[in-house]
Amino acid sequence: MPDLNEKQLLVARNESHLFMANIAAKGNLKLTTPLAFFEKNFNVSYEELGCIGYNPNSEELTAIIKIKRSSGYNGNLCNAGSHEYVRFYVDFGGGYKDQGYVGVNVHDIADTFDCDKNLEKPIEFAVRMKLNTSHQLCSKPLLPKVKAVLSWNSIPPANDPNLMQPGYVWGNVKEAQIQIKPLKLQVILPNFGHILETSILNPNLSLNNIILNNPVAEKQLADAKKQLTANKVAFSELIADYKKVKANVEPQRSGFNFLAEAINIKDNNAAINAAKVFEENKLDFSSALANLIASKGNVSYEELGCVALDYHHEALVATFTAKKNYGYGGNLCSAGSKEYVTFWIQDESTNCQWVKVGTSIVNLHDIPGHSGLSYSAILPYDFSKFKLPCGTPRVLKVRAVLSWNVEPTGLDTPYWGNAKESYIQLAPKNWIGSSPKILVIGGVSADFIDGALGLTLNNAKFDDNQNPVIVGSRFMGKISIYGVSAPYAGMKYRIKVVNMDSGASSYVNEPLVVTGYDSSFNIVQTTITPDAANYYTYQSYQLNTKSKLGLFSPGTNNKLNVIIEHEDGSTDSQVIQMDNTLPYVSMRINDEGECVHFKKGDVILGKFSATDNFIYKFNLAVNGGKFTELKFEGVPQVIGIGEANSLVRTVNVVNGDFKVTTALDKNCGNITLVMEQKTIVDSASMASPVYTNQAFCLKD
Known part of the structure; x- marks a missing residue:
């Protein structure tokens, strides 16, 4: 069809939800x-x-989304807007x-214009997702392929890497190859397993305390640290290795450290030694030095492709590609080399500096x-000083500078690498004043939790990944x-928790572990221990x-009021409804067993129960037959026109009865009872369904 x-x-954009909701019809x-x-x-x-x-360090997959237009995303920043979803396959x-x-959330x-009067579009957003993966020893690289599927306002269908299902209307697909961080402790030293076991069973003890006054264990730990601390490969060894594999790495690349020292340190001895x-090593120093000086902006080994903002977790993300197999200072068991990505922001309020x-x-x-590995550099940053209320969206220009083996000091790379600019949009300022403020509780924005009932509201999402939350969910x-x-x-x-059902109250006092980074931007964790008050x-x-x-575990089914109390007496609070009781499901039929036998066309009589404190729904289904009768608490229920093989209900059933007429053309079947929950577990995900089933065999 024509474009x-x-x-x-825009009309098609507005009609998308009708099509997505009714694909079958x-x-x-x-x-x-x-x-x-x-x-x-x-x-x-x-x-x-x-x-x-x-x-590789944070073990996060990243994808960068370019938002191209000023409208078509279901409302401005003061409204709910819409969502871009990315499903990853590995x-x-x-x-x-x-x-x-x-x-x-987009x-x-x-449309606005930057300091050079250029249109600030597209606006680029980054999404990140933790990849749970195994690791291999550094002697064998683990290089999986990644596929990302983008879809606007509808979640890409699950388990469909070949994109065979309908519904991929807006978006596109990208593929890349990545590198998983390897293990460098190649050999478990004799008796070292005992040290690890003791550490696991006693997490509050450091390894140094465990090996105290144990010379053998001290030696084993020192040997392990030596394995884990990779060394740089000597220049002559590196040159020899490259010759063996015919890597054809230029002298100015392999000998970069010597050349850079000769250039940057104004010392004739450094140049003479280099x-x-x-x-x-039978290499031409003068030629290599001249080639290095002329190599500014060389992208033959690595190249920056995108730079964006993680809108929900305030981090700048730049993606680059390592293009060659060699030229990076040694294999995975060595120290290798470093790619530096320096981020800059252009602020109109400071004369566009x-x-x-x-x-x-x-x-x-x-x-x-x-044939190319894709990496992401991630830099957390506090953008609060730049933020404005939702009525005034804040778009900033950002520049990322990629530089191999030397940190860039300016807006351009000194030797190998390149620079990329893009536009990012900040989340609006959601807090005004000097009082405490709860932003997210139980994994969900406090704005999407009913202040009186403590249940999630319509359009609630998990803050961490923007996955949808069932309306009316409680917390476990x-x-x-x-x-x-x-x-x-x-x-x-301090954090006060008031049980609104019993009136009892207490303060949270468990040590709290928070995540940040050190001066070298390595991930670090800090434990905060509350004082006596x-x-x-x-x-x-x-x-x-x-x-x-x-972080606390109330372990209750009550309604709680969680209150943040500043030391100056100011407070903020949020009500949440707890439910730590799992649903109950049970089912039995005529003759229970691992596989019950019937004749084809026989009638199976069964009983079941499906109850939950805050029931969402249960599904009673049969494969290899049809339901022909159903009763709740002895009351006949309407199954539908004719017979049915799946029944969905949203009411608790304590004593349910069903009758199944088995199929004439099947040799086996199965009856399943699945209870779906509207419960958020550990502030991270919706609770998994609870189920039971009964198989049966059919004979002629």
Whole structure:
């Protein structure tokens, strides 16, 4: 079909939800947009995947989404907007496997112009998702392939790496190859397993305390540390290794450290020593030095592709590709080399000057057998000083500078690497004043939890990945609390929990572990222990990038009021409804057993129960037969016209009876009872369904 014009595209955008909700009945839909438009996968008029990558240190997959237009995203920042979803697939050698999906909230953002009068579009968003993977020894690289699927306002279908299912209307697909961080402890030393066992069973003890006064154990730990501390490969050894594999790595690349020292240290002796080392390895020092000086902006080995903002977790993300197999300073068992990515922000309020944000580092190595590996550099940053209320969206220009083996000091790379600019949009300022503020509790934004009932509201999402939450959900297990933290660094707060059913109250007083980074941007964890009055200390953004304030396990089915109390007496609170009781399901039929036998066409009589404190729904289904009778508490229920093989109900059933007429053309069957929950578990995900089943065999 011919392409739609601008007006027709916007109409199609607005009609997308009707098509997605009624794919099965699409022939009966009355749409202005031709049906063929929705059946043609992946329109990139509004959004498009730019780059995908992986950060080996944080073990995060990343994808960067380009938002191209000023409208078509269901409302401005003061409204709910819409979501872009990315589903990741990873192939470790046996085909692509579904890893789940992550989303980002996007809005209509009016066109604005930067300091050079350029249109601030596209706006680029990054999404990140933890990859749970095994690790191999450094002697054997683990280089899986990644596929990312982008879809606007509808979650990409699960377990569909070949994109065979309908519904991929808006978005696109990207593929890349990544590198998993290896294990460097290649041999478990004799008796070292005992030290590890003791450490696991006693997590509060450090390894140094465990091996205290044990010379043998001290020696084993020292040997292990030596294995884990990779050394740089000597220049002569590196040159020899490259010659063996005919890597054809230029002298100015392999001998970079010597050349850079000769250039940057104004000392003739440094240049003389470097020239001597080159001569010993039969390399031309003068030629290599001249070539290095002329190599500014060389992208033959690595190249930056995208730079964006993780909107929900405030981190800058830049994706780059390592293009060659060699030229990175040694294999995975060595120290390798470093790729530096320095981020800058241009702020109109400071006369359009570029302001340096910080530098992120990714280690690279010589890895044979690939045609390009995608990496991501991630830099957490506190953007609070730039934020404005939702009525005034804030778009900033960001620049990332990639540089191999030397940190860039300016807006351009000194030798190898390149720079990329893009536009990012900040989340609106959601807190005004000097009082404490709960932003996220139980994994969900406090704005989407009913203040009186403590249940989740319509359109609630998990803050961590923007996965949808069932409306009316309650909470089970661990309750995490996130809120305003960095502006109060050094001040104190405590968390009071009031049981609204019993009137009892208590303070949370467990040690709290928060995540941040050190001066070299390595991930670090800090443990905050409350004082005798149960007060915690607010941490700086650098030590607590996610603004985590508390974690506790109430272990109750009651309604709780969680209150943050500042040391000055000001407070903020949020009600949550707990439910730590699992649903109950049971089922039995005529003759129970591992596999019950019936004749084809026989009638199976069964009883079942399905109860939950806050029932969502249960599904009673049969394969190899049909339900012909159903009773709840002795009361006959309407099954539907004729017979049915699946029944969905949203009421508790204590005593249920069913009758199944078995099939004449099947040799076996199965009856299943599945209870789906509307419960958030450990502030992380919806509870898994609870189920029971009974198989049966059919004979002639």
